[in-house]
Amino acid sequence: MSDLSAAQDMMTAAMAAKQNVDSELTSVTQLLKSLDRASKNVRTFGQTNSVGKKFFEQFYAELATHLSQYNILTFVVQREGLFFKEEIVYGSQTGEASENFAFKLYSDGIREITFHQDISSDDMLFFFAALSGTVGTAGTEDDDIVTRLWEKNLPTLTIVTADEVMKISELDDVLGPQGAAPLETSLRDILADANAKEAKGANEAQQRKTRFSSGVTGYEVSELELAALAKEIAAESSRDNVLYILDTLTVILSSEQSSDLLNKLFDIYDGMLKSLIQEGRWSTTEHVLELLSKADAFRPDLTEGHKQKIQRLFERLGTPEIVAMIENYLNTVDRPRTDGLPTIFLMMQPTAAPALCTLLGNLEQPAHQTLVVNALMELAKDSPEILVKHLTDRRPTFVRNLLMVITRWNNPRLAENVEKILRYPDPLIRREVIRTLATLRPSGSATKLIHMLNDPDEGVRLAALKSLLTGHYSAPFSNWEPLVNAETFGDRPPAERRNIFHAMRTTTGDEAIPYWTSLLTEWGWTNKKKREELAFMATDALGKLGTPAARTALETGAIKGTTAVKQACAAILAGTSKHPRTA
Structure with missing residues (x-):
């Protein structure tokens, strides 16, 4: 046990x-x-x-x-x-x-x-x-x-x-x-x-050194060692040929003295880069480019002609030919690799921006589009006109990505260009345009935003109201008059009409009071329910406005309005008396 x-x-x-x-x-x-x-x-x-x-x-x-x-x-x-x-x-x-x-x-x-x-x-x-x-x-x-x-x-x-x-x-x-x-x-x-045994075995080592009678130094190789060597040779033979070539080119670059051969070497590098890009081997491409960028550090003897050849290799990165190779790889290969691709984009010159815009419009996957958006953020920030001219493109996804770049730049000078596509066919783009304008121009005239309140898409109208309700925009009541006097105004959802009145309050102030007063004192037997709804909304807007003129209008409504309107005006006046508005 x-x-x-x-x-x-x-x-x-x-x-x-x-x-x-x-x-x-x-x-x-x-x-x-x-x-x-x-x-x-x-x-x-x-x-x-x-x-x-x-x-x-x-x-x-x-x-x-x-x-x-x-x-x-x-x-x-x-x-x-x-x-x-x-x-x-x-x-x-x-x-x-x-x-x-x-x-x-x-x-x-x-x-x-x-x-x-x-x-x-x-x-x-x-x-x-x-x-x-x-x-x-x-x-x-x-x-x-x-x-x-x-x-x-x-x-x-x-x-x-x-x-x-x-x-x-x-x-x-x-x-x-x-x-x-x-x-x-x-x-x-x-x-x-x-090392402790070295002295003891010195004589034996000397004898093993010259085993052959011919005087040629040799080594005994056991079957086990021979098998290990064969395995190493097989592993070496299976190694990627491209990496072998790159190692060879690196050795030549670091040691070759002939100017003509170095010129040919850079031509070979040009072909190698194209091949690597076609195969989507971004990390290897990055390694080669980093090596070339530091060539004058370990080869200070390079001539100006050699340095210009290296510079042209980097300039070619952003050419339509190279960018088309990137597009073909990303759009046609199943599960394409992207590790290292952002670095390749950032190694391009600003002159690559037009080709990258074309690439952004043609890419199919959102993740790939995001990589190009980030690259354009850096490469095109000094020449935004390259992006702006593509805003009228009829591909909504492409335009939305361009608006994303412009919004991140936050350059107010681009607001006029963005305003030109307020009537873009796709309602999602119209919403995005309003949001972009709110970033580029967070205050000023509300005229164009008021016009967007007639958009057939409810989401566009809500986006415009959200900007107007910030209180940072202004407009005369004459800009609002066609909207609120339209026969179809009463058919809008109640929440939208209420928000329109509050947007009028924040943009026009006391200018809208005569219009609201008319709603409070209006009488009639037809459409009584709709008229009273508008009157109640007017009382709410006047109460929030809180100016002396707004209070006078409420007092008028409390005297001349319908019974329900009189009660609503009296309630708001009572509330403002208990809690007077302070500056």
């Missing part, structure tokens, strides 16, 4: 350990996603930008929480990506850009990286800067990541390099964690043990 109890205890402990590893692995996976986002946004917007700060602070908080629970975070860096306790948690081709976290570390010779519990936010910001190559004053240093980290000598961030690993031949099996035995310790610990 004791043996059974012991076995049960062992199984319980093993299951608890597995759950702990699973929770730690989940935490690491989420942490790497946050690191990827934070690194990209800090690189794109800078450490001082609010967007970059937001993503970095979120990542650092998650890192601090993880380290407080697990003390240390160690990754083995391989060509395939980052390994954490034998599990690959971040691929070297994650996303579309080749220069991601794992790729950069592996390319610069780092084979293990460890984050310690007391790492500060400044240390992490330095690490991000080291990854993007901007640690110097001008951000133009040519040192690799290893050199930058060694120079800083951070105690909270340690690394093991490929040189350190390769010095100890006994570590060969460690370099393929997916096919080797489980690692119980980090590469740093293994290196320490191996």
Whole structure:
């Protein structure tokens, strides 16, 4: 029985350990996603930008929480990506850009990286800067990541390099964690043990160095190692050809001395950008454009002709040809990618605004239209006439998006252009026009808004009344007279007629009192109910107006009106006597 109890205890402990590893692995996976986002946004917007700060602070908080629970975070860096306790948690081709976290570390010779519990936010910001190559004053240093980290000598961030690993031949099996035995310790610990044995095994190593009688240096390769090599070759062969080409072009750009070849290289970049845009590979496109924008930093010897070629690459981004490629991808591909596309839009020149207007009108999905609206907000703000000329377009969705941009600009000079489409065929657009005018011109003449009260669409009339009731507009009673004296005025809904009277009160003041007085004293046997309804509404408006002339009108109604009107006027007069209106 004791043996059974012991076995049960062992199984319980093993299951608890597995759950702990699973929770730690989940935490690491989420942490790497946050690191990827934070690194990209800090690189794109800078450490001082609010967007970059937001993503970095979120990542650092998650890192601090993880380290407080697990003390240390160690990754083995391989060509395939980052390994954490034998599990690959971040691929070297994650996303579309080749220069991601794992790729950069592996390319610069780092084979293990460890984050310690007391790492500060400044240390992490330095690490991000080291990854993007901007640690110097001008951000133009040519040192690799290893050199930058060694120079800083951070105690909270340690690394093991490929040189350190390769010095100890006994570590060969460690370099393929997916096919080797489980690692119980980090590469740093293994290196320490191996260095202690180095002196003892020096003679054996020398003998192994020259195994062939011909004097050619060779290595014994076991079946297991051969299989691992074959697996690596297969993985390398399956890698995206475009990324291979971009890596090759980057090497040429950084080292080629021939001016003619550099000119041809920029022509190749032009073709590559078009190909990437056609396929919707926005993140890779962004990476290439960022590289080209910094070309004169790591190649200060570029001629003016080379710099002009690079400039033309950016100018071509906003040409109708390129924008048409973006439109074709977004409208024809099932579930098109948009990550990175907003950055591409913002990299365009202001001259791209006409082509982006055309794109906005042709896009089918609202989410895609929003991306273009945000881009036009920035690119066309200095030349709003480009947008304004499209307001007469007969596509309501397109016009509504243009009005959204104009409203956000809040440029009063554009109010006259917006007023020209007050009679737009679509009632939803007419409502939006009134709302836009309320933003661009929040006060002034109410004439055009009064005219909109004859619109056949009730929503348009309500939008106009809402603006008129703010009390910021003015108009003479003569503008209201055709509306309230029309034979159809009494057929409007009661709530609308009441609001019209209050809009008259806020825009004309005492000028409307003679009209309301006539309603209070009017007698007749026909349409008595409608006349009394209007009279009651007039008493309400006069009571809210509260001027001496309004009080005199109510007194007149209390004497000359019908019985019901007399009672209504007397009640309002009594109420104003108890609660006199104050200035």
